[in-house]
Amino acid sequence: MESDIKTVISVCMGSSCFSRGNNESIELIKKYISDYNLSERVILKGNLCHANCSLGPNMSIGDNMYQGILPENIYDIMKSAFPSERKE
Template identity: 45%
Template sequence: MSDTKETAELAICMGSSCFSRGNKHNIKIIKEYIDRHGLCGRVALKGHLCEGLCKDGPNITLNGEVFHSIDSASINVLLEENIRKQE
């Protein structure tokens, strides 16, 4: 059995709509979460340009799956359910 833990890929929409509707704040929450749980080497955090899903935003893509309407309440649940469970 391998001790290698999978790296999660977390991409945040940096388009003006998603950014102004909450992803600016979500980035801070995600960074704090990564630091608090010692996940620095386990989460690849990056931004991407608008993908045309503005009406459903703020949007975050985690391991290829797009999550819509992510706010400060739902971001922690998303991280717990999709990153911490991989440990």
Template identity: 40%
Template sequence: MVENKTEIVICLGSSCFARGNKSILPIIQKYLKDNGLEEKVSFNGNHCYSECINGPNVKINGKLYNNINEEKIVQVLNKVFKDNY
């Protein structure tokens, strides 16, 4: 984690991006803004996790989440932030 912030890193590799992370990116941004979490989170992109077959992938605090979709990312974020804040 960076500076005691929750770290979210979304895979921006071509496979993950084409398989759904293109639509996941604005969902995460909106979630962070709507919940006042922008200052508590380091949110970045990464080129590839070499897990393309299991993508789209998002890593949160070092844990890789596979097969992310629009519904699943909100569930994951709710759990992460319920546990941390």
């Protein structure tokens, strides 16, 4: 039920995506969630990207898929997904 009302941020934790940047990206997403007080609105999940790791590192926010993400892209991705949030 929780994921029905919250936006799901799903990050591939498969070894390929994870080793190529998602290990760092997860920490940056957590920091963004904390800094922008999003914890009541989002749920951060891990997943495996089902044979799409060659296009990765992958993540999704709601229905939007992001491929080839790098840790340095995380701020912009989160900002575009949650544009109205202000830093605490």
